Amino acid sequence: MINNMRRNLSLLVLLTGLVLPWVYAHADGRIKGTGGVSSIGGAGGGGLIPWATLTSLASEEQRGFTAFATYTDLDDFTLDVVGGGVNFSDRLELSYARQSFTIKANDAEIEQDKYALKVRLAGNLLYGKLPQVAFGLERSHLRDPATARAVGAKDDDGTDLYISAARAWIDGLFHRTSMLNVNLRYSQANQFGLLGHGGDDQDTRVQVEVAAAMFLTRSIAIGAEYRQKPDNLNALREGGAADVFVAWFPNKHVSVTGAYVMLGEIAGARPQNGFYLSIQGAL
Amino acid sequence: MSMIRNFSLGKGLCALTLVMLLNACSGTQHPENLYSALGGEAGIATITDYFIVEIANDERVIAYFEDTNVERFRYFFIEHVCMLSDGPCEYTGDSLVDTHVGMNVTGAAFNAIVEDLMAAMNKADIAIGTQNRLLARMAELREQVIQL
Numbered sequence: 001m002i003n004n005m006r007r008n009l010s011l012l013v014l015l016t017g018l019v020l021p022w023v024y025a026h027a028d029g030r031i032k033g034t035g036g037v038s039s040i041g042g043a044g045g046g047g048l049i050p051w052a053t054l055t056s057l058a059s060e061e062q063r064g065f066t067a068f069a070t071y072t073d074l075d076d077f078t079l080d081v082v083g084g085g086v087n088f089s090d091r092l093e094l095s096y097a098r099q100s101f102t103i104k105a106n107d108a109e110i111e112q113d114k115y116a117l118k119v120r121l122a123g124n125l126l127y128g129k130l131p132q133v134a135f136g137l138e139r140s141h142l143r144d145p146a147t148a149r150a151v152g153a154k155d156d157d158g159t160d161l162y163i164s165a166a167r168a169w170i171d172g173l174f175h176r177t178s179m180l181n182v183n184l185r186y187s188q189a190n191q192f193g194l195l196g197h198g199g200d201d202q203d204t205r206v207q208v209e210v211a212a213a214m215f216l217t218r219s220i221a222i223g224a225e226y227r228q229k230p231d232n233l234n235a236l237r238e239g240g241a242a243d244v245f246v247a248w249f250p251n252k253h254v255s256v257t258g259a260y261v262m263l264g265e266i267a268g269a270r271p272q273n274g275f276y277l278s279i280q281g282a283l
Numbered sequence: 284m285s286m287i288r289n290f291s292l293g294k295g296l297c298a299l300t301l302v303m304l305l306n307a308c309s310g311t312q313h314p315e316n317l318y319s320a321l322g323g324e325a326g327i328a329t330i331t332d333y334f335i336v337e338i339a340n341d342e343r344v345i346a347y348f349e350d351t352n353v354e355r356f357r358y359f360f361i362e363h364v365c366m367l368s369d370g371p372c373e374y375t376g377d378s379l380v381d382t383h384v385g386m387n388v389t390g391a392a393f394n395a396i397v398e399d400l401m402a403a404m405n406k407a408d409i410a411i412g413t414q415n416r417l418l419a420r421m422a423e424l425r426e427q428v429i430q431l
Contacts, residue, residue, distance in 0.1 A: 028343075028391070029389070029390060029391025029394055029395075030390075030391075030394055031394050031397060031398065032398075059389070059390045059391040059394065060389070060390050060391075061389055061390075061391055062391065126422065127422055127425045128425070128426070169419070170415050170418050170419040170422055171412075171415040171416050171418070171419035172415075174412065175411070175412030175413070175415050175416060176411070176412065176415065177415060217411060218401065218411070
């Protein structure tokens with residue numbers, strides 16, 4: 001865990017150093033909080049799923065950059081993620097995430113790279129009649145494919161496609177700014193790709209993901225997410241995942257998110273619940 | 284299989300979704316008139332005075348106000364908010380399109396102004412729910428303001 005943290009921190013600094021001079025980010029053109037946080041796959045969104053919102057607060061005239069680190073402590077596993085994203089003109093988002101999944105019992109580790117892009121097709125989260133609609137692609141590459149092969153996955157790597165729609169109501173539930181996001185995802189990923197893609201018991205390839213959030217104040221949002229997952233492996237059961245979260249936006253450049261996550265059965269172990277902590281910096 | 288296992292949670296979220304949508308749709312029914320909630324004429328004047336100070340100190344937007352007559356802006360902004368909040372006023376100023384045409388107000392500048400207004404309402408001790416009621420009504424006017 002400590003080693004992971006140290007390594008993740010180095011990667012974070014490296015990513016920031018490489019990307020920042022390239023994009024020369026300056027993003028404050030959107031209302032605080034509307035950039036959301038960073039998902040475990042790196043794309044801007046909630047924590048468990050991407051949202052139609054693009055990362056950072058870049059508006060149409062700006063470029064934005066975010067970097068994040070996430071720690072998830074489950075009953076039998078930990079999932080650490082570090083990554084970053086770039087937002088070009090609130091139109092195109094590119095992101096990268098490195099996931100390290102550790103089995104507590106034997107300290108075995110599965111590492112995965114996530115490369116993703118997201119394009120805002122139409123609409124605006126806050127304004128106008130249309131919801132904000134985005135198309136996204138997430139490419140997963142397993143650095144440690146042995147486990148995936150052992151459990152019967154068809155492929156080490158895979159690509160997810162999704163269409164996402166999000167709408168916020170400024171004067172929403174209880175007169176608090178409230179948001180709803182729905183994704184339709186095409187994916188064959190087993191456990192977010194950590195156990196490869198596809199398998200000997202191929203399930204439906206289209207999944208639904210939903211998130212709802214509400215700003216209690218201008219700085220604190222609460223919400224919940226649900227992510228349907230395919231169940232492609234004969235040997236292992238896989239169900240949906242969900243979380244409830246609190247996100248704190250002390251200013252336009254920092255967010256801290258805490259969540260209780262329910263990831264269901266993973267690799268034959270009992271339903272995995274635990275805590276999630278994510279920190280994001282944005283420029 | 285996973286569809287069945289996910290069903291109950293999925294159903295719960297659908298119910299939550301429905302509740303949110305219904306609430307969002309019924310957001311116009313209020314026991315208290317928004318004008319009163321803002322503190323009437325005096326309250327709106329206080330908000331407006333704070334708002335002018337916020338704008339004056341906001342380098343993101345101050346350039347847009349170079350040629351603005353502050354007294355005139357103050358008078359018509361109060362009148363406009365009074366009308367928007369169902370107060371006893373009629374807005375007698377120029378149309379929003381007329382006042383903003385040629386200014387090329389960007390989305391970022393519009394949001395900066397929204398933030399300035401939020402800050403002003405905070406200083407005037409307006410509750411966040413009341414703030415949101417006004418902001419939602421103003422947000423509908425965005426198309427008459429930006430990129431003209």
